[in-house]
Amino acid sequence: MTTQSERDQKALKCSVAVVLVAAGRGSRAGHTDQGPKQYRIIGGKPVIRHTLEAFAVHPRIDAIAVAIHPNDDDLFAQASAGLDADVRAVPGGATRQESTRLALRAIEDLEPEIVLIHDAVRPFVDAVLIDRVIDAVGEHNGALPAVAVSDTLKHAEKDMRVAGTVPRDGLFAAQTPQGFPFRAILAAHEKAAQAGLDGFTDDASIAEWAGLENRLVEGSPDNVKITWARDLALADQRLGGMMNGLPDVRTGNGYDVHAFVEGDNVTLCGVKIPHSRRLSGHSDADVGLHALTDALLATCGAGDIGTHFPPSDPKWKGAPSHLFVEHAVRLVRERGGRIANADITLICEAPKIGPHRDAMRAELSRMLGISAERLSVKATTNEGLGFIGRAEGIAAIATATVVYPGRLADGG
Numbered sequence: 001m002t003t004q005s006e007r008d009q010k011a012l013k014c015s016v017a018v019v020l021v022a023a024g025r026g027s028r029a030g031h032t033d034q035g036p037k038q039y040r041i042i043g044g045k046p047v048i049r050h051t052l053e054a055f056a057v058h059p060r061i062d063a064i065a066v067a068i069h070p071n072d073d074d075l076f077a078q079a080s081a082g083l084d085a086d087v088r089a090v091p092g093g094a095t096r097q098e099s100t101r102l103a104l105r106a107i108e109d110l111e112p113e114i115v116l117i118h119d120a121v122r123p124f125v126d127a128v129l130i131d132r133v134i135d136a137v138g139e140h141n142g143a144l145p146a147v148a149v150s151d152t153l154k155h156a157e158k159d160m161r162v163a164g165t166v167p168r169d170g171l172f173a174a175q176t177p178q179g180f181p182f183r184a185i186l187a188a189h190e191k192a193a194q195a196g197l198d199g200f201t202d203d204a205s206i207a208e209w210a211g212l213e214n215r216l217v218e219g220s221p222d223n224v225k226i227t228w229a230r231d232l233a234l235a236d237q238r239l240g241g242m243m244n245g246l247p248d249v250r251t252g253n254g255y256d257v258h259a260f261v262e263g264d265n266v267t268l269c270g271v272k273i274p275h276s277r278r279l280s281g282h283s284d285a286d287v288g289l290h291a292l293t294d295a296l297l298a299t300c301g302a303g304d305i306g307t308h309f310p311p312s313d314p315k316w317k318g319a320p321s322h323l324f325v326e327h328a329v330r331l332v333r334e335r336g337g338r339i340a341n342a343d344i345t346l347i348c349e350a351p352k353i354g355p356h357r358d359a360m361r362a363e364l365s366r367m368l369g370i371s372a373e374r375l376s377v378k379a380t381t382n383e384g385l386g387f388i389g390r391a392e393g394i395a396a397i398a399t400a401t402v403v404y405p406g407r408l409a410d411g412g
Contacts, residue, residue: 016134017112017182018055020066022048022076022120023092023099038120039075040232043239046079047226050123050239055116056085057371058127059362060134065107066120067092067099097198097206101189108186115185117203118177121226123235125177127369128329132217133179142180142212144204145219146172175219178203184212222333238336248404249340252298254291256305259393266394268346268353269377270322270363275351279394282311282318288344288360288377289321291398295342296328299402300335325367332402340401341374348394353379 022038038048048066055061063086068076070091080087090106092099100117107115114137118125129145136143153166185203188210192200200206204214226232263278269288279285293305302308309316309324332339342364346353353360361372368375382388388395 015062015110015112016060016114016116017063017065017107017110018061018177019100019103019107019115019117020048020051020055020064020120021092021096021099021103021117022072023067023069024096025069035072035075036069037226037232039072039079042123042232042236046075047123047232047235048076048120049079051118051120051125052080052083052085052087054123054125054127054369055118055130056083056087057365058130058369059366060131061116062086062112063107063110064088065090065103067103095198097189097192097200100203101186101193104182104186104189112182114179115182116177116179117185119225122176122223123226124220124222124224124238126220126222126333127366128326128333129220129223130177131366133177136215136217137179137181138215139181140184140213142178142185142204142207142214143217144178144202144214145175145223146216147175147219147221148172172216173219174202174204175223175225176202180207180212184210188212220333222336250299250337250402250404252295252400252402254294254296254298254398254400255396256287256290256294257393257395258285258287259387260391266351267321268356268394269344269360270320270367271356271359273351273356283309283316283324284318284321286321287394287396288346288398289325291396292342292344292364292400293321293324293328295398295400296325296332296339296402299400300332300337300404302328302331322363322367329368335404337402337404339368339370339374340403341370341376342368342401343376343399344378345397346377346379346394347382347388347396348379349381349384349389349391353377 025036039046055064065088067090076089088106090103093102104115114134116133133143133145149168149171153168155163155166157163185207188206191210192206207214226235258279258281260277261280264274266273266275266279267284267286290305297303305324308327357377360377361375364375365372387393
């Protein structure tokens with residue numbers, strides 16, 4: 001299991017770029033005056049805008065290159081206007097494969113260590129999934145999210161007669177973003193182009209052909225690719241349906257406290273802070289993240305932190321608490337929840353929280369997949385009263401707001 005310290009060290013070394021493939025015409029989704037499907041409006045914004053925002057707010061993404069059709073300059077300029085990110089528009093090619101190669105070449109001057117290649121029409125990608133892919137990419141391997149195939153698969157003849165049933169054991173449906181060592185995947189694309197091969201269906205298959213190992217990480221059923229007009233309608237309903245009637249907005253609260261013992265540091269909201277003592281707990285005793293975990297779980301009636309991570313289980317001894325938060329985030333998203341904001345108050349006489357607030361908000365942004373402006377970390381003392389006033393421990397109160405599908409008027 002990767003520790004938070006190891007993740008932090010990797011993030012410091014890691015320069016990550018993103019390639020969005022958006023040069024297609026999307027004919028299967030039908031034609032409207034809004035343009036190809038990547039520019040259709042869902043939830044009040046173009047599809048591609050939702051996708052761009054997911055990567056633009058991610059703290060580990062340094063640059064974004066978007067392969068667009070030469071006729072879409074104006075559409076893309078409108079869709080990307082005002083983004084606070086390094087975004088490059090690159091003229092695409094005749095195929096997805098060619099568009100990706102051109103976009104990779106366009107960021108070669110940035111010399112990224114890792115590149116993520118993503119379909120622009122997958123607007124529901126989230127920060128937790130992005131992190132999983134980045135963390136799984138190695139010096140000699142790529143990584144891609146995938147979900148296990150659950151449907152029974154049939155092999156058919158040309159006349160649509162069933163020729164047999166395909167065993168689904170070990171079969172997975174590939175998603176994007178697919179991550180790779182930048183130099184390796186660029187070389188694979190160049191080699192395929194020189195060989196005149198243009199029939200690869202995704203970048204992982206090009207990597208496999210070139211001899212680069214790929215590893216699967218857990219995908220997300222929400223990370224759907226918009227292909228048909230119905231997909232657009234469902235996506236719009238998911239993002240914008242709450243405009244009619246009262247939206248299902250839920251608020252959860254969490255509280256946690258840990259006592260001081262001998263030590264030389266504390267971990268608060270994912271940040272390690274030098275201190276004259278440490279907090280006692282079965283995990284890393286991060287009171288801020290423990291309270292936040294309970295607050296998130298409360299929004300969907302999923303019990304509390306002890307339900308999912310019993311202190312009696314030795315598996316969680318010394319575990320970094322970001323694992324608990326990320327588990328709660330997954331449960332929220334599996335139920336269709338969108339985290340709107342989180343607020344944490346740390347109650348202690350020491351250490352000082354102010355110098356570490358920005359780092360805490362950056363960690364929380366990564367864990368929750370929302371921008372730092374939706375996160376608040378505050379601190380107060382107990383004015384010398386009680387166990388906190390006597391500097392015997394630290395307490396935390398957390399509040400999380402999550403918007404779920406449906407409307408209150410529906411009784412959902």
